[in-house]
Amino acid sequence: MKKLILMLTVMVSYTFTNAQNIIDKHFSHYKGADNFTTISVTGKMFQLASQIEMEIDGKDTEHMQDMISRIESFNMIVGEEMPNAKADYTNGLLKVKDSHEELMRINNKEGNFTIKIDESNGLVKEVIMIAQSDKNFVAFSLMGSIQMEELGEVVNEIQKHGMDDIEQIFDNNNIDDFKVYPNPSKSSQNVNIDIPNKMIGGKVIVTDLDGKLLDQYEITNQTQSINTNNYRNGSYIVQLVKDDIRMSKKVIILD
Amino acid sequence: MKKKFIGLLFTVLFMSTIAFGQSPTISNFEKSSNGYKVFLYQSVIRMLNKDQNPEFNKLIKDLDHLRLLSNESDALESITTFTSLDNGIKSEGFDLIMSYDNKERKCHVYELESNKGKSTWVITFLVDSRAGLMEMKGTLDLKYLSAISHVNFDKLEELIPMGAEDWN
Missing domain, CATH: 2.60.40.3080 (Immunoglobulin-like)
Incomplete structure (x- = not known):
């Protein structure tokens, strides 16, 4: 009996720790392509980053450090000069149609942008963004244990770093409001x-x-x-x- | 039985070389590389503390050394060099912590934790026609990371004679 429980525990832990992010699951074929940049950061790096004492605009960042320490991985792909960026955006959304709930969507002349989450009991396990602007395509996945109310903060932080094309789509639509x-x-x-x-x-x-x-x-x-x-x-x-x-x-x- | 024992002994010896000594990939690359070969011990890194800031010393107190090695060649050969370094580091049991990849530039950050708690960090990189690695043995106390602003960059440039613009 003990062996059975142990085996089940190992199996459950294995499933949990090997939960795949959407970049590896649905977009790995883009990796290595000439016009693509891929970025991958593991939980270990976030653990280290959470030890850095920060001061942002004089505000206490203890809460931010705690939130960072709960991030398990961040993966992003950025495609440039893609002739069918809009089709890639639409196909990308289809791939996560059943696994993630939509949190925010913007479709306008500058581009298309969707944030989806895998959430259960107020705890977000994965937040993903799929966006397209002109011939550019971006998708990212952030995995961890994030409270729903922290999500806006996290997405806004990500938005501030290195997504200039997408930023104008975001504009002032702060989802944490x-x-x-x-x-x-x-x-x-x-x-x-x-x-x-x-x-x-x-x-x-x-x-x-x-x-x-x-x-x-x-x-x-x-x-x-x-x-x-x-x-x-x-x-x-x-x-x-x-x-x-x-x-x-x-x-x-x-x- | 004897063969098994010799095999085990060989494995243990090989593993201890990795855990407590030099990485074979780094040693081999050091011999063959034609670019920068810079080795900075903690005592030298302390000299970079431009105003003798005490927090800078705390930042590096558990840092053993930094090593930078690079190879200059054409773009195609650089990719081969990068791939070979990267595969070598991976095969030695280093864990990939972070990666950035595109056609022209690649940067992979690895860590190998030893049982004594001291980590070895290796960054393999490819920047246009330059491929190489940076090794950091020991750890930085990240609580004092802001003290990095006290680095004397003029002095660092003397030690590592390269223009920062090459690495942008």
């Missing part, structure tokens, strides 16, 4: 939404996981309450939509 709480919530209480200033004039759309429309509101200010009295137990998607920008968050409703 988009909050849905309490989460999980009870159907007897309202769900509150904090909305980034830039999304005023757009719509809040609530759907179930199959995409069935449940509620829709005009955004007139930076907060919105949703009455969930008629919602059953389960997960729902709250989306903010304005022009070419779409931000999504999952909310869980319990009886």
Whole structure:
């Protein structure tokens, strides 16, 4: 019996530690191509980086150091002068359609940009970004144990370093200004939404996981309450939509 | 039985060469390379502390030495040199910690932890027609990393005679 438990533990640990990031899983064929740059950083490097005492704009960075220490890997590919960058972007999204939930999407004339996450119980195991601008294509994966509320901070930090082309797409759409709480919530209480200033004039759309429309509101200010009295137990998607920008968050409703 | 014992002995000897002595890949490259061959012991690195900053000394207190070796050749041969160095380091049990790769430039960071807690770090690089490696034996105390700003770069340039623009 002990042997069986030991064997199962080893198998589970093996599966966990060998969880593949999306770059290795879906985009490894780009590695080594002439017009591609690949970057890979292991958890060990993040562990070391978390020991560096930093001071950013005089702010305490202890929280940032703790967050960095929980990162297991970062992988990125950057393709330049790709004749079919847009097709690569679309195909890339198809590959992660079922494994990752959409968190944010921007489609406009400068390019296309999507952030997706693999999340369970408020803990993000992988955050991925797939983007295309003109003939450039970028995809990255960040794996670790990241709290949902830390995600905006992490993505903004990554965005600041070495993604100039993508930065203009990001512009001021800080996803950490988009909050849905309490989460999980009870159907007897309202769900509150904090909305980034830039999304005023757009719509809040609530759907179930199959995409069935449940509620829709005009955004007139930076907060919105949703009455969930008629919602059953389960997960729902709250989306903010304005022009070419779409931000999504999952909310869980319990009886 | 005797063969097995000799095989085991050979393996142990080989492993101890790697863990406690010179990396065969680095030693061989040192003999054959035609570019920079710079070896900086801790005592020399201390001389780079331009204003005798105490935190700089804390930063390097567990650093044994730094070594930079490079080879100058045409682009094709440089790729071969880089690949051979990289494969050699990997085969000696170093763990890949970080990598940056594109057509013209490559940089791989490896670490080998010894059982005495002292690490050896090796960075293999390819920059245009220059391939080489940098070895760091020992560790930096990262709490004091900001003290790196106290490095006397004029002095460093005397020790490593190369223009920084070559490495950008």
